[in-house]
Amino acid sequence: MATTDFTDTTIPDYEDEICNKTSVIEFGAIFTPVFFSIVVILSLFGNILVIVILVKFENLRSLTNTLILNLAVSDLFFTAGLPFWASYHMYGWTLGEAACKTVSFIFYTGFYSSGFLLILMTGHRYVAVMSPLSDIVSSTGLSSVIASVVVWALSIVVASPAFVFTSLLEETYCTYVSSYWTVWGIYQQNVLFVISSVVFVLCYSQIICRLLLRPTTQRRRSKTLKLIFSLIVVFFVGWGPYNIVIFMQSFDYYPQKSSYSAAKCEFSKSLDYALYVSRLLAFSHCCLNPVFYVFVGVKFKNHLKKMLKSWGRSKRHISNRQSRLTITSQTSGEEFSM
Numbered sequence: 001m002a003t004t005d006f007t008d009t010t011i012p013d014y015e016d017e018i019c020n021k022t023s024v025i026e027f028g029a030i031f032t033p034v035f036f037s038i039v040v041i042l043s044l045f046g047n048i049l050v051i052v053i054l055v056k057f058e059n060l061r062s063l064t065n066t067l068i069l070n071l072a073v074s075d076l077f078f079t080a081g082l083p084f085w086a087s088y089h090m091y092g093w094t095l096g097e098a099a100c101k102t103v104s105f106i107f108y109t110g111f112y113s114s115g116f117l118l119i120l121m122t123g124h125r126y127v128a129v130m131s132p133l134s135d136i137v138s139s140t141g142l143s144s145v146i147a148s149v150v151v152w153a154l155s156i157v158v159a160s161p162a163f164v165f166t167s168l169l170e171e172t173y174c175t176y177v178s179s180y181w182t183v184w185g186i187y188q189q190n191v192l193f194v195i196s197s198v199v200f201v202l203c204y205s206q207i208i209c210r211l212l213l214r215p216t217t218q219r220r221r222s223k224t225l226k227l228i229f230s231l232i233v234v235f236f237v238g239w240g241p242y243n244i245v246i247f248m249q250s251f252d253y254y255p256q257k258s259s260y261s262a263a264k265c266e267f268s269k270s271l272d273y274a275l276y277v278s279r280l281l282a283f284s285h286c287c288l289n290p291v292f293y294v295f296v297g298v299k300f301k302n303h304l305k306k307m308l309k310s311w312g313r314s315k316r317h318i319s320n321r322q323s324r325l326t327i328t329s330q331t332s333g334e335e336f337s338m
Helices: 022-057 063-091 097-130 142-164 179-213 218-253 262-283 285-293 298-331
Strands: 166-169 173-176
Touching: 022 063, 022 262, 022 285, 022 298, 063 097, 063 142, 063 285, 097 142, 097 166, 097 173, 097 179, 097 285, 142 166, 142 179, 173 179, 179 218, 218 262, 218 285, 262 285
Parallel strands: none
Antiparallel strands: 166 173
């Protein structure tokens, strides 16, 4: 069975005339590279900016800042795979089997570590609201190191099948070596989504109840509730349809008891189109995380303003220095170029 998509949600390519998926492949080849290019640019800008602000202004021993730093690094790992998949959609896999394994592994390490970190950050936020005097809220040093090591070790273990069991088939397709591992990869993502959903719903529902009962200013409460509502909506709109589609597609990899009919073909095509659209929404999380988890905070907004003002002063200083050097060079009759 050949494939026309990358390792997480491979689309079966039925050679039968009854199910010609050329139009589906062309659709993906046009829209996926364009959208991925936009996501890559925004993700690189946002996540690198987060890292710079953390290193420049924040205490990296803090558990909160450690989780944010790890999330930014995780999103960059995830983002690193997108240009390769965009190229894959247009030209097939042209970089060899070693690159196929390596890119798949890095991509899935970023994918799973991002999910684990969001679960931890949600739990940490829950404790901060429900028990603000807890040691977990103000923990630093060793706790931060342990949390980072556990997240990355677990992510590497979960992503390892993408390195061990992916291969280059027919010199064009970078995919799992068998349908068994394809289904395994799909169900791993489904399990992560279910766990994340349960944590999100339980933690944020309790936080909302506490905020409604706590005597705080109406403006602050309204702002926090809007942020929580936005986080939940973006999470479920982004990841819900994608996980439903790949779960439904997983049944295509089980042995078929009946022949592939025209009706089944049309349904499969519809799922393929749904996969392309839902995956674009889901994978955009790497450029949305910096917005929802970092730059909505007043502290980080102030850091960003301070850094932009610093850059502005540096540019003016350089410009003034160049002007003085130019005047000096002209009055001395020398040619001077900066």
